Amino acid sequence: MAPVVPSSQPWVEKYRPKQVKDVAHQDEVVRVLTNTLETTNCPHMLFYGPPGTGKTTTALAIAHELFGPELYKSRVLELNASDDRGINVVRTKIKDFAAVAVGSGGRQGGHPCPPYKIIILDEADSMTEDAQNALRRTMETYSKVTRFFFICNYISRIIEPLASRCAKFRFKPLSEDVMSSRIVHICREEGLNLDSEAFSTLSSISQGDLRRAITYLQGAARLFGSSISAKDLISVSGVIPQDAVQALLASCRSGDFELANKEVSNVISEGYPVSQMLSQFCQLFEVIVEANDISDEQKARICKRLAEADKCLVDGADEYLQLMDVASNTMRALCNMPMEFSYE
Amino acid sequence: MLWVDKYRPKSLDKMLVHEEVAKNLKKLVTEQDCPHLLFYGPSGSGKKTLIMAVLRQMFGAGAEKVKLENKTWKINAGSRTIDLELTMLSSTHHVELNPSDAGFQDRYIVQEIIKEMAKNRPIDTKGKKGYKVLVLNEVDKLSREAQHSLRRTMEKYSASCRLILCCNSSSKVTEAVRSRCLNVRINAPKEDEIISVLEFIGKKEGLQLPPGFAARIAAQSNRSLRRAILSFETCRVQQYPFTNNQVILPMDWEQYISEIASDIMQEQSPKRLFLVRGKLYELLINCIPPVIILKRLLSELLKKLDAELKHEVCHWAAYYEHRMRLGQKAIFHIEAFVAKFMSIYKAFLIATFG
């Protein structure tokens, strides 16, 4: 890779912690790895958890700290789903990489430089089961001279025999406090001004994903200047304005099919992502349901259809049709129309 | 040149709609550290226009000197080599393509190009951008694997390569990819905005518009600016000077579907179903996307129904469209919807009129 020009890096890269101790909120793994830096003992590792919580960051940081810039290239192999050309390629790459012997180790230029190599397999959950199985052998063959770091979002997609060979660490979504303090740091560096409402909005819309928070922040800063309000952040985040969600609900309450149809068409024309609409619709619904007179059964029916539609969208179903079905179903529940179809 | 191309604004300062977004984008790209961008919004709303203007803002007129080429890649996939061919549009500063055209091998394309770009990284001389831009169209059609493989690549090569992704529905782009981009929503222009674009074009072409004429076109456009401009030009070809009662014809396939809807309402029988199947085939052969056919058919049928039945029919349309996604032969599922409709409607008629 060509040398990095820092100024042209997006902020998420610019503010990626370079040292393990700077990784926020993941105390357990930081403790273990800090220990590794002293003793150079390191098990195979499996990092899992939602996006933007520091998994890749942590793996890269420990590798850099262990080996320093000079040895990094010869000691660390980073593979990800993008490099994965089927298991054969992965195996060949790993073999070639692991086959070159390492010296007996010993500190160099302030880095511990332990006598093993590190192989980072990012996005391991997108590897097929076959590929993972084949990897078991490889892992065993080279276990003396290599340490594996598996990184994934869903641990359930990693086969048990692989997972059981690793020390597992769950990366938690970042708490609001931790998120805020990273953001304060970036704001200081970039000379940005956020009021307290903007802060809490940013934390809540990014839902524990620091990468998202930083991307929104940069977007808002570039688009709206250095004083950023909650509104600016919402507009770059893809969150749907509350009145649009309310308008949809109101049309369902009206009992008028054509009105709901118009509202749904409008949602599509405005380009609001329907999956997002479904989750905000559901949230809004929870709020009003408490204060209202809707029976548990009605509630259950509405939510059931919401969940089904969400699943259909994941399968690639059409957004208009799914949202229309949800709206029609909600309308029937709220207006006490018969839920069963009469002419089926 | 068609009016849709002739009157496509070239620079961010010249937009007739989405001026606010354009102004913001201009600020965004004048900085060196612009993040990856994801444009999403309905068809014909102006995404492509903005993306082209953004490229021009980044690189100047050089971004417009594009060449179209059919490129082949030899990809070493372990035991075998895969040959892939794809059409791409490129300038010295950017490459644009539809990776989903490569079908299930789309991810190889994406990886290969991004790596190539990273290797041939432009020198960061004064005033030039130190990166190239890769424009990926229809990312919502990209396979899950390809989207996965974008994740780390987007981070790893972000110094040398910026991505501009474009799609209709951002629900179909994985969370992981979305969270790596600045999301830019491009809504369909409102009717009055469409009217003003039409009036602008009318003026440039030196045409006399009767009052309310542009409004009628806009009202039929379903908020698609492209659609509105196209039918404006069609009207011009059909008859000029325009008259107040000149009909603005729907597209011929739309008329055809409206006929199908009438067929279905008139008679519900296996014989009729057979007839309808023939007509549906006709539409599919003419490359009208199945989901468009189904949605249009639904909308035509809804116009003719009692409120009571609408819910039911709407539900089955959603149901069969979903099945269609999972299945392979679209015609089966559209036909199943028609059959379902016929049986519901017949039951309704019997219950109501005996």
Ligand SMILES: Nc1ncnc2c1ncn2[C@@H]1O[C@H](COP(=O)(O)OP(=O)(O)OP(=O)(O)O)[C@@H](O)[C@H]1O
């Ligand atoms: N715990 C953390 N401490 C400090 N910064 C963080 C942390 N988590 C995420 N970040 C910030 O978010 C960016 C993305 O984090 P990272 O690449 O480590 O996420 P990830 O967990 O690997 O996500 P994914 O599952 O999507 O790959 C980093 O560049 C960094 O700026």
Ligand SMILES: Nc1ncnc2c1ncn2[C@@H]1O[C@H](COP(=O)(O)OP(=O)(O)OP(=O)(O)O)[C@@H](O)[C@H]1O
């Ligand atoms: N900002 C604008 N000002 C004036 N005219 C515009 C503007 N944006 C788009 N148009 C007109 O609308 C037409 C369609 O826009 P465009 O091709 O950008 O749509 P799109 O969003 O890319 O659609 P699709 O998703 O179907 O590809 C253009 O050919 C142009 O004539």
Ligand SMILES: [Mg+2]
């Ligand atoms: Mg990662």
Ligand SMILES: [Mg+2]
């Ligand atoms: Mg386009």
